[in-house]
Amino acid sequence: MRAALTALFTLAAGTAAAQPCGGDFNAFVDALKTEAVARGHDASATERFFASVRQDPDVIAADRRQGVFQRDFIDFSRRLISQNRIDNGQIMSERYDATFDRIEAEYGVPRGVLLAFWAFETDYGQVQGDFNTANALVTLAHDCRRPELFLPQVYAALELYERGDLDPATTTGAWAGEIGQVQMLPEDILTNGRDGDGDGRVDLKGSAEDALMSGGAMLADLGWRAGEPWxxxxxxxxxxxxxxxxxxxxxxxxxxxxxxxxxxxxxxxxxxxxxxxxxxxxxxxxxxxxxxxxxxxxxxxxxxxxxxxxxxxxxxxEGAPVYDAGNPRPGLSGEQMVELQEKLVARGHDVGDVDGILGEKTRAAVQAEQIRLGMPPDAWPTAELLARL
Incomplete structure (x- = not known):
């Protein structure tokens, strides 16, 4: 999922008043409709789009349930990279060989990069998600955790509806509102959706060619540098x-x-x-x-x-061997990582969310503390570091 953030969330209701996240869901939807019309969307189309929208508690539960990212790299990668996915990647590479050649020629994105996303996001299109897309986006825009990301996606979904490319009652995808075989958010579909199979429409759910060309266009739009490694x-x-x-x-x-x-x-x-x-x-x-x-x-x-x-x-x-796992020191559990992050925050470090996930901000803070304590500064948190803090 593309995670680029926009400006902090405020929703203009009418011309001046601000509708914050949270609060009564129906009132929030009414404010969305008012703002949509103010942005130039057709009033009757707006009413039809929001008529079936409902708050989905399963979406919020999924958003809060991301403990899988607390796993370390070796565990996580071994869970995601199976021989079946490798074998199917080779099959798909051959099946859509001409499409991948076209993507690399036009966007400079190697086939392995797109194949990996395709595999992880939907198992090469087989598992695209069954969450109602409109419900997911409005639910997450209403939620106060990341409204700045999801509010623009609601209006983008409305535009897709006006174009005939999304049905708010039946279009489904991932819990976070991504659609199609490589899981793209509505704004990205509007910007980078491509007709890869030449049938005159962009169908990211049913056409692998469309999905792959669109994914290649999006990566190029995000700054992919042709001919360079990653x-x-x-x-x-x-x-x-x-x-x-x-x-x-x-x-x-x-x-x-x-x-x-x-x-x-x-x-x-x-x-x-x-x-x-x-x-x-x-x-x-x-x-x-x-x-x-x-x-x-x-x-x-x-x-x-x-x-x-x-x-x-x-x-x-693309042909690289299995990585050398080496012999790393044991890491921390999710609960221990939360404790570590709390200690790092108490020492003045910015670790982002205290969520038990080892992100780059936490790694930078760990390295700084390792330097201070005279430990090997490899940014890998261990029980010894936790104890010394």
Whole structure:
């Protein structure tokens, strides 16, 4: 799911009054209708679109239930990357070979990248979700956790309805409002929806060609750099300065090579490219070089463990070997991670949400505390660090 954020949420009801998130759901929907008409949407179409909209408590439950992202990289990636998904990726690559060639020619996005998203999002189109899309979007816009993300999607869904491309009563998808085989939000469909099969319409649910072309267009729109790598497994020399690692530290590939970093297979990317050394489970675990294209993944999904797994799986689908898991130190449970984040916040660090998920802000705070305490600063939180804090 693309997670780019817009300005903080306020909904103009009429011309001046602000309708906040939360409160009475029906009143919130009435305010949405008023604002939609003020934005230029047809009044009768607006009424029809919102007529069937209902609050969906299952959507809120799904939004709160994301403990899977508390898993470490090795556990998470082994759960998501199966031999079946690898085999089906090869089948789909061959079946839609001409489409993938066209995507790479027009947008510069390699087939492995799209195949990985296609696999993880919907198992190559087989599991697209059965949540009512309009209900999901309005429910999440009404909820006060991330209204700034979902409110614009409501108006985008209304525009899709006016175009005849969405039915508020029957269109279904993921709990967060994404639609189709690569799970795109309505705004992204409006911007990057493409007719890949030439039938004159954009059908992201029923046409793999449409879904793949649209996904390629979206990644290009997000800044994908053609002809450049995104993630590469590396071997890091013993004794490397660990303070240089992490996504908030960049050097050129040539500079990394000078420090002894090498590709586990083949050659590193162009020496002039900037890159970061990513140690998702610390100095004893897997090691990757993250190139500028890796940043684009965070516009699709903001979970570090998902992004790293998706980027790595794309390399597997392009022929890379299984990563070397190494021998990382044991990490923390979800409850321990929450405790750690609370201690980091108490020390003045910004870790984002205290949610038990090891994101890049938490990793940066962990590394800072490791430096302060004289521990190996590899940004991997352990029971020893928790105890010392």
């Amino acid at each position: 993630l590469q497994e590396i071997v890091v020399p013993e004794g490397i300065d660990l303070t240089l690692t992490g996504l908030d530290h960049e050097m050129t590939v040539a500079e990394w090579e000078a420090l002894g970093v090498r590709a586990r297979e083949g050659q590193l990317g162009d020496g002039s490219l900037v890159a970061s050394v990513l140690l998702p489970m610390g100095e004893g675990g897997p090691a990757f070089l993250a190139y500028p294209n890796f940043d684009v993944y965070f516009e699709w999904n903001q979970s570090l463990v998902y992004v790293t797994t998706a980027a790595y799986f794309a390399t597997r689908l």
